[in-house]
Amino acid sequence: xxxxxxxxxxxxxxxxxxxxxxxxxxxxxxxxxxxxxxxxxxxxxxxxxxxxxxxxxxxxxxxxxxxxxxxxxxxxxxxxxxxxxxxxxxxxxxxxxxxxxxxxxxxxxxxxxxxxxxxxxxxxxxxxxxxxxxxxxxxxxxxxxxxxxxxxxxxxxxxxxxxxxxxxxxxxxxxxxxxxxxxxxxxxxxxxxxxxxxxxxxxxxxxxxxxxxxxxxxxxxxxxxxxxxxxxxxxxxxxxxxxxxxxxxxxxxxxxxxxxxxxxxxxxxxxxxxxxxxxxxxxxxxxxxxxxxxxxxxxxxxxxxxxxxxxxxxxxxxxxxxxxxxxxxxxxxxxxxxxxxxxxxxxxxxxxxxxxxxxxxxxxxxxxxxxxxxxxxxxxxxxxxxxxxxxxxxxxxxxxxxxxxxxxxxxxxxxxxxxxxxxxxxxxxxxxxxxxxxxxxxxxxxxxxxxxxxxxxxxxxxxxxxxxxxxxxxxxxxxxxxxxxxxxxxxxxxxxxxxxxxxxxxxxxxxxxxxxxxxxxxxxxxxxxxxxxxxxxxxxxxxxxxxxxxxxxxxxxxxxxxxxxxxxxxxxxxxxxxxxxxxxxxxxxxxxxxxxxxxxxxxxxxxxxxxxxxxxxxxxxxxxxxxxxxxxxxxxxxxxxxxxxxxxxxxxxxxxxxxxxxxxxxxxxxxxxxxxxxxxxxxxxxxxxxxxxxxxxxxxxxxxxxxxxxxxxxxxxxxxxxxxxxxxxxxxxxxxxxxxxxxxxxxxxxxxxxxxxxxxxxxxxxxxxxxxxxxxxxxxxxxxxxxxxxxxxxxxxxxxxxxxxxxxxxxxxxxxxxxxxxxxxxxxxxxxxxxxxxxxxxxxxxxxxxxxxxxxxxxxxxxxxxxxxxxxxxx
Amino acid sequence: xxxxxxxxxxxxxxxxxxxxxxxxxxxxxxxxxxxxxxxxxxxxxxxxxxxxxxxxxxxxxxxxxxxxxxxxxxxxxxxxxxxxxxxxxxxxxxxxxxxxxxxxxxxxxxxxxxxxxxxxxx
Numbered sequence: 001x002x003x004x005x006x007x008x009x010x011x012x013x014x015x016x017x018x019x020x021x022x023x024x025x026x027x028x029x030x031x032x033x034x035x036x037x038x039x040x041x042x043x044x045x046x047x048x049x050x051x052x053x054x055x056x057x058x059x060x061x062x063x064x065x066x067x068x069x070x071x072x073x074x075x076x077x078x079x080x081x082x083x084x085x086x087x088x089x090x091x092x093x094x095x096x097x098x099x100x101x102x103x104x105x106x107x108x109x110x111x112x113x114x115x116x117x118x119x120x121x122x123x124x125x126x127x128x129x130x131x132x133x134x135x136x137x138x139x140x141x142x143x144x145x146x147x148x149x150x151x152x153x154x155x156x157x158x159x160x161x162x163x164x165x166x167x168x169x170x171x172x173x174x175x176x177x178x179x180x181x182x183x184x185x186x187x188x189x190x191x192x193x194x195x196x197x198x199x200x201x202x203x204x205x206x207x208x209x210x211x212x213x214x215x216x217x218x219x220x221x222x223x224x225x226x227x228x229x230x231x232x233x234x235x236x237x238x239x240x241x242x243x244x245x246x247x248x249x250x251x252x253x254x255x256x257x258x259x260x261x262x263x264x265x266x267x268x269x270x271x272x273x274x275x276x277x278x279x280x281x282x283x284x285x286x287x288x289x290x291x292x293x294x295x296x297x298x299x300x301x302x303x304x305x306x307x308x309x310x311x312x313x314x315x316x317x318x319x320x321x322x323x324x325x326x327x328x329x330x331x332x333x334x335x336x337x338x339x340x341x342x343x344x345x346x347x348x349x350x351x352x353x354x355x356x357x358x359x360x361x362x363x364x365x366x367x368x369x370x371x372x373x374x375x376x377x378x379x380x381x382x383x384x385x386x387x388x389x390x391x392x393x394x395x396x397x398x399x400x401x402x403x404x405x406x407x408x409x410x411x412x413x414x415x416x417x418x419x420x421x422x423x424x425x426x427x428x429x430x431x432x433x434x435x436x437x438x439x440x441x442x443x444x445x446x447x448x449x450x451x452x453x454x455x456x457x458x459x460x461x462x463x464x465x466x467x468x469x470x471x472x473x474x475x476x477x478x479x480x481x482x483x484x485x486x487x488x489x490x491x492x493x494x495x496x497x498x499x500x501x502x503x504x505x506x507x508x509x510x511x512x513x514x515x516x517x518x519x520x521x522x523x524x525x526x527x528x529x530x531x532x533x534x535x536x537x538x539x540x541x542x543x544x545x546x547x548x549x550x551x552x553x554x555x556x557x558x559x560x561x562x563x564x565x566x567x568x569x570x571x572x573x574x575x576x577x578x579x580x581x582x583x584x585x586x587x588x589x590x591x592x593x594x595x596x597x598x599x600x601x602x603x604x605x606x607x608x609x610x611x612x613x614x615x616x617x618x619x620x621x622x623x624x625x626x627x628x629x630x631x632x633x634x635x636x637x638x639x640x641x642x643x644x645x646x647x648x649x650x651x652x653x654x655x656x657x658x659x660x661x662x663x664x665x666x667x668x669x670x671x672x673x674x675x676x677x678x679x680x681x682x683x684x685x686x687x688x689x690x691x692x693x694x695x696x697x698x699x700x701x702x703x704x705x706x707x708x709x710x711x712x713x714x715x716x717x718x719x720x721x722x723x724x725x726x727x728x729x730x731x732x733x734x735x736x737x738x739x740x741x742x743x744x745x746x747x748x749x750x751x752x753x754x755x756x757x758x759x760x761x762x763x764x765x766x767x768x769x770x771x772x773x774x775x776x777x778x779x780x781x782x783x784x785x786x787x788x789x790x791x792x793x794x795x796x797x798x799x800x801x802x803x804x805x806x807x808x809x810x811x812x813x814x815x816x817x818x819x820x821x822x823x824x825x826x827x828x829x830x831x832x833x834x835x836x837x838x839x840x841x842x843x844x845x846x847x848x849x850x851x852x853x854x855x856x857x858x859x860x861x862x863x864x865x866x867x868x869x870x871x872x873x874x875x
Numbered sequence: 876x877x878x879x880x881x882x883x884x885x886x887x888x889x890x891x892x893x894x895x896x897x898x899x900x901x902x903x904x905x906x907x908x909x910x911x912x913x914x915x916x917x918x919x920x921x922x923x924x925x926x927x928x929x930x931x932x933x934x935x936x937x938x939x940x941x942x943x944x945x946x947x948x949x950x951x952x953x954x955x956x957x958x959x960x961x962x963x964x965x966x967x968x969x970x971x972x973x974x975x976x977x978x979x980x981x982x983x984x985x986x987x988x989x990x991x992x993x994x995x996x997x
Contacts, residue, residue: 021928023910024909024910026955049928059933060932063933
């Protein structure tokens with residue numbers, strides 16, 4: 001029955017009841033007037049005879065309600081009254097429970113946003129990421145020619161498209177501004193299933209060499225750079241000095257995590273130098289599976305095609321395989337393990353909170369033994385008493401759940417603001433972080449579990465002990481023993497979980513420390529960096545770019561507080577990649593690709609970042625195109641390919657040793673961390689920027705003062721020199737390292753798990769305190785007797801602390817096993833620390849032991865202050 | 876309070892549970908509205924039993940909910956619209972059961988009190 005119908009029925013009954021009573025009054029009045037009473041008198045008499053009209057109606061109405069509901073309301077009122085009466089219990093239980101639920105709900109909201117619904121496209125499970133594989137990279141970029149063959153030969157994809165992130169210099173009113181952009185194949189938006197807000201999608205004729213230059217704008221760009229005008233479609237945008245026709249605008253909710261905050265979307269026309277070489281890999285693939293095709297069949301199909309290409313092009317395609325994984329996996333795969341750990345941590349915290357509140361409920365029910373016995377003796381049935389417990393559980397959980405939801409919503413918003421702004425475009429799915437129906441359903445499930453737990457614990461407890469015992473005066477001791485056993489077990493669980501979380505946070509903390517203190521091979525302090533992008537127009541030739549690099553270095557070096565400056569195509573601590581396939585002159589070559597990191601750096605680079613030269617010399621500024629080609633290698637490359645030899649003077653070339661690719665090794669530097677903080681060291685080669693220049697590079701300055709002070713001056717200085725060159729991304733090297741994805745993930749997991757652990761420690765210790773304090777209160781009489789018989793204070797302390805000590809050591813022992821098991825599960829997230837790190841375990845055991853001992857010392861002290869005479873007099 | 880109590884002195888308070896039996900018995904002779912039921916009980920008991928309206932209406936509604944009586948709106952002889960209650964089949968069964976229980980109770984009470992009287996006489 002709908003609520004509306006219910007209400008109608010109720011309203012009809014209400015008016016009928018009114019009429020029924022009015023009829024009664026009128027008939028009684030009529031009888032009286034017929035017997036000769038005056039009308040006024042009759043009315044007054046009838047009303048008096050009838051009695052309390054409102055009360056009659058109220059009692060009659062009460063008959064309509066179902067007995068069950070009636071009882072529930074009664075129980076509810078009673079429960080609320082009970083809770084209000086025992087304010088301390090209610091406050092503690094609700095707070096503890098709300099915190100526990102808040103943590104779980106928040107983390108679930110995170111999991112929901114990132115793992116359950118990461119892709120805002122129709123039928124997202126049919127979208128796959130398609131890439132090549134190499135021995136070095138399980139997922140490597142596609143080359144344009146390989147893509148063409150894969151697309152032509154595959155039988156599993158309904159559509160298959162490619163994308164690449166790049167950038168444009170946008171002619172903003174304030175000068176050239178570097179912007180994020182993306183190039184995609186024409187069917188890209190169709191494959192994703194995205195409908196444009198304005199204008200049209202790309203046409204196939206726009207992805208061929210020589211096709212028209214067209215651009216699709218992101219919604220934000222349309223609003224912010226083009227004033228949000230509808231007639232912008234068909235207009236022109238000048239990007240890096242070229243004119244593009246605007247053909248469409250993306251919808252406001254469009255997101256594609258791999259391309260972050262791309263403002264301009266253009267087509268890949270396959271006319272770049274890289275696209276002409278099968279060995280040049282710079283593309284990513286996304287495809288929609290045909291109906292009936294699975295990830296596995298697609299993987300098999302692509303692997304077969306890759307094998308065929310490997311036979312056809314043994315030089316470029318040697319060991320190039322294929323990888324097909326779900327798109328969601330490609331986007332959130334790296335944060336999944338951390339989310340799982342957080343979910344586990346929050347779950348454990350919730351268990352502690354539940355256990356803690358369950359013990360509170362138990363202790364409270366223990367003190368209500370008399371009340372229950374009296375009610376039972378007065379005829380309350382077992383179900384009636386159970387109903388009372390269920391109602392109390394419902395009230396408790398509802399109050400805590402409501403508070404928990406509010407806190408969780410707040411925490412989710414706070415979590416969102418904690419994510420660094422420049423990291424957000426890479427995780428667009430987190431923008432939707434917050435409460436939704438799935439999160440609410442999760443909270444509901446937790447609430448149901450909680451109600452079951454909190455209503456069943458006291459019921460089972462009472463069922464186990466004879467109700468009648470509650471009425472007899474001296475029975476408290478024996479019943480208390482039962483509770484003490486159960487309560488102690490619960491406290492051991494709490495302490496063990498606290499131990500697991502504490503060890504977890506210790507390990508994450510240590511990982512973070514190790515990560516931030518990893519050997520970098522250079523001095524990251526006092527370094528200021530900025531990114532520079534020059535348009536092809538005006539900087540198309542080597543000499544132009546070399547001059548630009550030299551000009552900028554000279555200009556930045558003259559800034560106050562700058563000691564030296566350099567340019568490099570990639571900064572240290574970025575990622576392993578941007579690789580080159582090399583071969584050594586005079587060494588046997590089996591055709592296997594030797595893949596090394598390649599960075600192009602100016603002559604002052606190594607001195608500026610503080611890298612150490614092991615052998616040979618640095619580049620000189622004069623080494624440009626006119627001089628013989630030179631190269632500096634890192635120690636890893638030297639050790640791996642020149643073991644026991646002096647590499648200086650040896651030569652490196654491309655896979656077929658093309659004469660113009662031959663470079664002479666002039667120096668070996670100590671390994672510099674090129675990749676992310678937690679990545680391995682790769683062999684690396686460094687080319688002089690003056691022999692291998694580019695229009696996109698970084699400027700690094702070593703400063704004598706705080707590098708932050710130099711940052712604001714760098715952009716304007718470059719702009720003043722070359723107004724058509726754009727710059728952005730000013731950051732100190734330490735800031736970059738600190739805010740890198742790896743550091744961020746480690747730091748956030750350390751903090752979150754640390755927060756859970758702190759709460760768990762608090763709850764566990766409070767739980768222990770509760771058990772010991774209860775035990776002391778139960779044993780007051782016993783302690784009194786002992787002291788009356790001459791027991792020393794020390795003996796009484798010993799008595800109490802022994803009990804506590806047993807619980808603590810059991811908790812720590814169990815916790816150690818659990819901690820090692822948990823850490824083994826999460827070992828991929830640890831860095832530089834093993835899952836059974838003895839130091840951490842011992843430190844945590846000591847901290848937990850001391851905290852727990854302190855918590856049990858308080859009741860022990862109270863026990864010794866027991867006055868024997870008083871104690872014996874009670875009961 | 877005191878004077879009001881006085882006026883009720885020679886009336887008998889209804890035993891718990893007997894009101895339902897009285898209502899069912901009254902309705903045995905045909906459909907009747909609430910006022911009619913109260914008048915009938917009063918008259919049939921020789922003015923000894925008086926039903927409080929505060930108990931009568933809750934009892935009628937309770938019996939209706941249990942399905943022992945059904946109600947419908949009709950006009951009285953004096954053209955007054957009133958809610959008439961009538962016994963249902965279930966109500967008749969219930970009445971029979973209640974009546975036999977009541978008779979047992981009366982017999983048992985009488986026997987017990989007779990025994991008590993004899994004892995006190997001897």
